[in-house]
Amino acid sequence: MPQPMEPSKAIRLLLLWAFLATLSSVASAAGSEHKPNIVFILMDNFGWGEVGVYGGGEMRGAATPNIDSIAHEGLRLTNYNVEAECVPSRASIMTGRYGIRTRQRPGGPTRGVWYGITKWEKTLAEVLSDAGYTSAIFGKWHLGDTEGRFPTDQGFDEWIGIPRSSDRAFWPDSNSYDPNAHPDAVFTRIMRAKRGEKPTEHEVFDRRKRAIIDREITDQSIEFITRQADGEQPFFVFLSYTQTHEPVDPHPDYYGRTGHGSFADVLAQTDDYVGEVLQALDDHELKDNTIVVFTSDNGREGIPRSFGFTGPWRAGMFSPYEGSLRVPFLIRWPGKVPAGRVSNEMMHAVDLLPTIAAIVGGELPDDRVYDGADQVAFLTGESSKSARESVVIYIGNVLFGVKWRNWKLLLREMDEDTYAIEEMAYPSVYNLVVDPKEEVPELNYLNDTWVDFPLYQVLEDHEVSIQEDRGAPDP
Numbered sequence: 279m280p281q282p283m284e285p286s287k288a289i290r291l292l293l294l295w296a297f298l299a300t301l302s303s304v305a306s307a308a309g310s311e312h313k314p315n316i317v318f319i320l321m322d323n324f325g326w327g328e329v330g331v332y333g334g335g336e337m338r339g340a341a342t343p344n345i346d347s348i349a350h351e352g353l354r355l356t357n358y359n360v361e362a363e364c365v366p367s368r369a370s371i372m373t374g375r376y377g378i379r380t381r382q383r384p385g386g387p388t389r390g391v392w393y394g395i396t397k398w399e400k401t402l403a404e405v406l407s408d409a410g411y412t413s414a415i416f417g418k419w420h421l422g423d424t425e426g427r428f429p430t431d432q433g434f435d436e437w438i439g440i441p442r443s444s445d446r447a448f449w450p451d452s453n454s455y456d457p458n459a460h461p462d463a464v465f466t467r468i469m470r471a472k473r474g475e476k477p478t479e480h481e482v483f484d485r486r487k488r489a490i491i492d493r494e495i496t497d498q499s500i501e502f503i504t505r506q507a508d509g510e511q512p513f514f515v516f517l518s519y520t521q522t523h524e525p526v527d528p529h530p531d532y533y534g535r536t537g538h539g540s541f542a543d544v545l546a547q548t549d550d551y552v553g554e555v556l557q558a559l560d561d562h563e564l565k566d567n568t569i570v571v572f573t574s575d576n577g578r579e580g581i582p583r584s585f586g587f588t589g590p591w592r593a594g595m596f597s598p599y600e601g602s603l604r605v606p607f608l609i610r611w612p613g614k615v616p617a618g619r620v621s622n623e624m625m626h627a628v629d630l631l632p633t634i635a636a637i638v639g640g641e642l643p644d645d646r647v648y649d650g651a652d653q654v655a656f657l658t659g660e661s662s663k664s665a666r667e668s669v670v671i672y673i674g675n676v677l678f679g680v681k682w683r684n685w686k687l688l689l690r691e692m693d694e695d696t697y698a699i700e701e702m703a704y705p706s707v708y709n710l711v712v713d714p715k716e717e718v719p720e721l722n723y724l725n726d727t728w729v730d731f732p733l734y735q736v737l738e739d740h741e742v743s744i745q746e747d748r749g750a751p752d753p
Contacts, residue, residue, distance in 0.1 A: 313409065313410065313411075313512040313637075313638050313639070314512065314567050314568055314569050314611065314614075314637065314638075315506075315512050315513050315514070315515075315564060315567060315568040315569070316406070316411075316512075316513075316514045316515070316568070316569045316571075316634065317499075317503075317515045317517065317555060317559070317568060317569070317570045317571070318514070318515065318516050318517065318571045319517045319519070319552060319555070319570070319571065319572045319573070320368075320371070320417075320516070320517070320518045320519065320573060320574065320575060321519050321521065321522065321548070321572075321573070321574040321575070322364065322418060322444065322518075322519060322520055322521060322522065322523040322574070322575055323364070323522055323523045323524075323574070323575070323576060323577070323578060323579045323584075323586065323594075323595055324521075324522050324574035324575075324577075324578070324586070324605065324606070325574075325577045325578035325586040325587045325588040325589065325594070325601065325605070326577065326587075326588050326589040326591055326600075326601070326604050326605055326606055327587040327588055327589025327590075327591075328342075328522075328545060328586070328587055328606070329342040329345045329346060329545075329549075329606060330342045330343070330345070330346045331345075331346045331349040331350075331354055331608070332354075332356075332589055332606055333589055334545075334587060334589075338538075338541075338542060338545055338587055339536045339537075339538030339539070339541070339542030339545065339546075340536050340538070340542045340543070340545040340546035340549065341546075341549070342545065342548075342549040343549065343553075344549045344550065344552045344553030344556060345548075345549050345552050345572055345608070347556070348552075348556075348570055348572050348608040348609070348610045349608045349618075349620075350617065350618060351610045351612065351617050351618075352570075352608060352609050352610030352611065352615045352616075352617060352619075353608070353609050353610075353615050353616070353619045353620075353621065353657060354606075354607070354608055354619070354620045354621075355606075355607040355608075355609075355620075355621055355622075355623070355625055356604075356620065356621070356622045357604065357621075357622045357623060357624045357625065358573065358604065358605060358606070358607030358625050358626075358627075359603050359604055359605075359624065359625065359626045359627070359669050359681070360573075360574070360575060360576050360603060360604075360605055360626070360627045361376070361377050361576065361603070361627070361672065362576060362595060362596055362597060362598065362602045362603060362671070362672070362673045363576060363595055363596055363673070363674075364420055364443065364523075364575050364576060364595075365377065365393060365394060365420055365421065366378070366381075366672065367575040367576050367627060368420055368421055368575055369394070369395050369399075369421060370626070370627040370628045370649075371402065371575075371627045371628075371630050371631070372395060372399070372401040372402050372403070372421060372432075372631070373395060373399045373400070373401060373402075373628075373631060374402075374628050374629075374630070374631030374632050374642070374648045374649065374650035375399075375628060375646070375647065375648060375649050375650070376628060376649045376670065376672065377672065378672050378675060378677075378744065379646075379647065379649070379744075379747060379749075379750065380394075380395045380396055380399055380750050381675060382744070382747055382749035382750060393422070393423075394420070394421040394422035394423070394427060395421045395422060395427070395432070395750075396427075396750045396751065397426050397427060397431070397432070398750045398751045399432075399750060400642070400643055401432045401433045402433070402514075402630065402631050402634060403415070403429070403432060403433030403434045403514065403516070404432065404433030405433075405631065405634070405635050405638075405640040405641070405642065406433070406514045406634070406638065406640065407433050407435070408640060408641065409635075409638045409639055409640040409641075410511055410512065411511060411512050411513060411514045411638070412435055412506060412509070412511045412512075412513045412514070413433065413434050413435050413513065413514040413515075413516070414434060414435060414436045414437065414498075414499075414502045414513075414514070414515055414516070415429045415434045415436075415437045415439065415516040415518060416437070416438050416439055416495035416496075416498045416499050416502070416515070416516070416517055416518065417439040417440070417491075417492075417495045417516075417517060417518035417519055417520055418439055418440050418443070418444070418518045418519070418520050418523075419437070419439060419440065419441050419442075419518070420441070420442060420443055422441075423441040423442055425476075428441065428469070428471060428477050429471070430471040430472060430473045430474070430475065430477065434473065434516070435472065435473045436471070436472045436473070436502075437469070437470065437471050437472075437477070438468070438469070438470050438494075438495065438498050439468065439469065439491075439495060439518065440466050440468065440469065440483055440491070440520065441466065441469055441477075442466050443523065444483075444488060444520045444523040444524065444525070445523065445524055445525070446465055446466040446483060447466070447483050447484055447485055447487070447488035447525060447527075448485070448525060449465040449484075450465045450482050450483075450484040450485075451484055451485050465482060465483065465484070466482075466483040467479040467480055467481060467482055467483060468480040468481045468483060468487065468491070485525065485527060488520070488525060488527050489527040489528065489529055489530065489533075490529055490530070491520055492519050492520055492521055492529070492547070492548070492551060493529050493531075493547075493551070495517065495518075495519070495520075496517070496551040496554060496555065499515050499517045499555060500554060500555060500558045502515055503515060503555070503558050503559065503562065503564070504558065504562065507562035507564060512638075517555065519548065519551075521544045521548060522541065522544055522545075522548075522578075522579075522586060523579070524579055524581065524584060526540050526541050526544055526584070526585075527540065527544075528540050528543035528544045528547055529547055531547075532544070532546060532547040535547075539585070541585045541586070552572065556570070565612060566612045566613060568611075569609065569610070569611045569637075570608075570609070570610045570611075571607070571608070571609050571630075572606065572607075572608040572609075573605060573606060573607045573608070574605040574606060575605075576595045576602055576603070576605065577591070577593075577594050577595050577601045577602045577603070577604070577605055578594040578595065578601065579594060579595060580593070580594040580595045580596045580597065580602075580694075580697070588600070588601030588602075588604075589601075590714045590715060591604055591714060591715070592694075592714075592715045592716045592717075593692075593694045594694075596673060596697060597673070597692050597694060597697075598671050598673060598678040598679055598688055598690070598691075598692060599692075599694075599716055600686075600710065600714065600716065603669075603671065603681075607625065609657060611657075611658075614658050615657055615658055615659070616658075616659040619659065621656075621662075621664075623656065623662075623663060623664035624664050624666055624667060624668070624669065624681070624683070625653060625656070625664055625666065626649075626650070626666065626669045628648075628649040628650035628651075629650045629651050629652075629653045629665070629666065630650065631648075631650055632648060632650040632651060632652045632653075633650070633651075633652055633653045633654055633657065636652045636654050637654060646748075646750075647743060647747050651664075651665035651666045652665060653665050653666075667682060667683050668680060668681060668682040668683075668732075668736040669681050670736065670737070670740045671688075673692075676690070676699075677689065677737075677740075677741075678690050678692075679705070679737075680733055680736045680737050680740075681710075682729070682732050682733050682736050683732075684709060684710045684711045685707065685708070685709060685710070685729045685732075685733060686707070686708045686710055686716070687705050687706070687707050687729075687730075687733040687734070687737075688705055688706045688707075688708070689702075689705050690702065691706060706719035707719055707720045707726065707729060707730070707733070708720065709726070
């Protein structure tokens with residue numbers, strides 16, 4: 279017959295069990311905390327040179343201390359690349375693949391231009407959802423506006439914003455607008471949705487609404503952060519601002535604020551809004567466990583008098599030049615991304631999905647080609663070198679060229695005023711350190727002929743990859 283346990287021994291065992299239970303709960307909590315929250319702030323048609331740390335700020339009529347603080351407390355990239363227009367650039371962020379890939383169909387590239395991404399693509403939001411995140415997008419989507427292709431069909435838990443682009447805000451106020459002209463020629467309405475629900479349409483997105491929407495989506499982002507602050511799941515906020523896409527209309531509270539026109543007013547309001555988001559993270563003690571990214575989908579508007587600024591770089595969006603492809607990129611992650619670092623190493627929007635997946639332990643499917651590289655070691659300072667040294671350049675479905683290190687080869691040039699494509703007998707090669715404005719092509723038949731080999735190798739490898747790509751199934 280078992281002997282009764284001594285009281286002192288029983289107490290020691292109870293204390294041991296309690297200690298082990300505490301360790302288990304701490305380990306569990308640590309397991310949830312190691313996945314950082316993510317606040318991703320994306321501007322629209324916002325040039326490299328707008329904010330203070332890129333030479334803008336006060337020089338552009340409005341100081342940007344809040345946006346600048348992300349750089350001071352984290353990393354600033356001077357050679358972060360995107361695609362030449364909104365849709366493929368946003369597709370790159372969401373899929374980790376060049377925009378041309380989701381335009382492909384089994385059997386070959388699509389004719390014309392495919393709008394958005396197919397249902398088959400696995401988005402950043404879906405990868406994060408599978409890794410245990412709660413996610414929301416507030417603002418512009420622009421990757422699909424038909425059933426099954428809205429943000430809440432592609433991984434986001436909630437969405438408030440616009441499905442298309444901001445230029446449709448002109449339509450309701452136009453005295454020539456004919457709502458019966460074509461079934462697709464309809465003005466945009468603000469849409470709301472939660473995962474599993476059909477999106478509902480609300481207010482007309484006209485010039486009045488256009489001026490206040492960025493205020494509203496900032497408030498909605500802060501409200502979402504507040505809701506999630508005490509939750510057990512990490513969260514992902516995709517704050518997709520509608521500025522500074524045309525029309526550039528400041529909020530009434532900021533109209534005339536700077537005395538330097540609407541663009542400067544919008545720059546001032548955006549900096550304040552970003553400051554409010556950063557303050558919300560501070561207020562809920564989330565700063566140390568939150569990755570904050572500030573970037574843009576492409577460079578300044580290409581139209582005359584849009585007044586965007588691309589710094590030292592040539593041209594604007596819809597072009598193959600650096601003012602289109604090179605945009606600001608700031609990232610803050612306290613204790614992980616070294617503060618105050620600046621790098622001119624090359625990175626591309628397609629790198630974001632594999633990098634974030636690596637951080638959170640997300641899984642990517644193995645049935646498709648990924649163009650992105652895992653940049654965790656580079657961003658955290660473990661390596662001073664980027665995991666990439668080249669990018670390809672498309673406009674629409676047309677392959678324009680390639681960048682390799684500090685060299686660029688363009689198969690075609692473009693007239694910046696008319697957008698006319700100029701076919702050339704021999705490609706232009708630019709040294710972007712020597713000639714950042716891409717004004718005078720190198721004389722390839724002299725001392726720099728050697729760069730043809732690595733540049734063309736990148737092009738050849740990419741074209742083989744495209745030919746072998748099975749394409750994205752139709753939606």
